[in-house]
Amino acid sequence: MNANPIQEFRAWYAAAVDSKKIMDPTAMVVASGKPDGSVDARVVLLKQVTDVGFYFVSNYQSSKARDFEANAHVAVVFHWDALEQQIRIRGRIAKAEAEFSDNYFQSRSRDSQLGAWASAQSQVIPDRDALSHALTEVRDRFEYQPVPRPPHWGGYCIQPDAIEFWLGQPHRLHDRFLYSRVGDSWTCARLSP
Helix, strand or coil: CCCCHHHHHHHHHHHHHHHCCCCCCCEEEEEEECCCCCEEEEEEECCEECCCCEEEEEECCCHHHHHHHHCCEEEEEEEEHHHCEEEEEEEEEEECCHHHHHHHHHHCCHHHHHHHHHCCCCCCCCCHHHHHHHHHHHHHHCCCCCCCCCCCEEEEEEEEEEEEEEECCHHHCCEEEEEEEECCEEEEEEECC
16 A cells, blocks of 8 residues: 555556446545534545545535535545445545636536536526526527636535545455544554454
């Protein structure tokens, strides 16, 4: 195992991509706490990994965004069943830098850009027609011009405090390695399965 869990993650992730056995290796479950003490979870897609953390994008007015504002502690799971691998991450979440959000938004297809403007994510709508109407409105609004990033849309960065790597082994005697952040460095311990 690498002394740096971010480097270890990059190696596992690259192997998952190269294996061609995982439908979408970027898919990760993000769990959050709600203001009332209940919890929620959803699948989002990993967009970037840096030494700072793990990045994804979302609507800043969504139910998950409200969770993040109420409680910045989150947990993440990558589960790559075909490889018998799982990676668990715990840490704090914050909005990503505007530069990341702007750059990623500009890399998206025009239809996806327009969709970010049209969707009031997590809000109740009367029917599918309301969404189609909203999309038509933003198409007309931005016709013949670049689509700017909406102020209510952008990236999040999960800054990890703990990262656990799980590798399936025979007889359920799996390998588990838990990295814990201590200041600016990491410690690693093997856990019993």
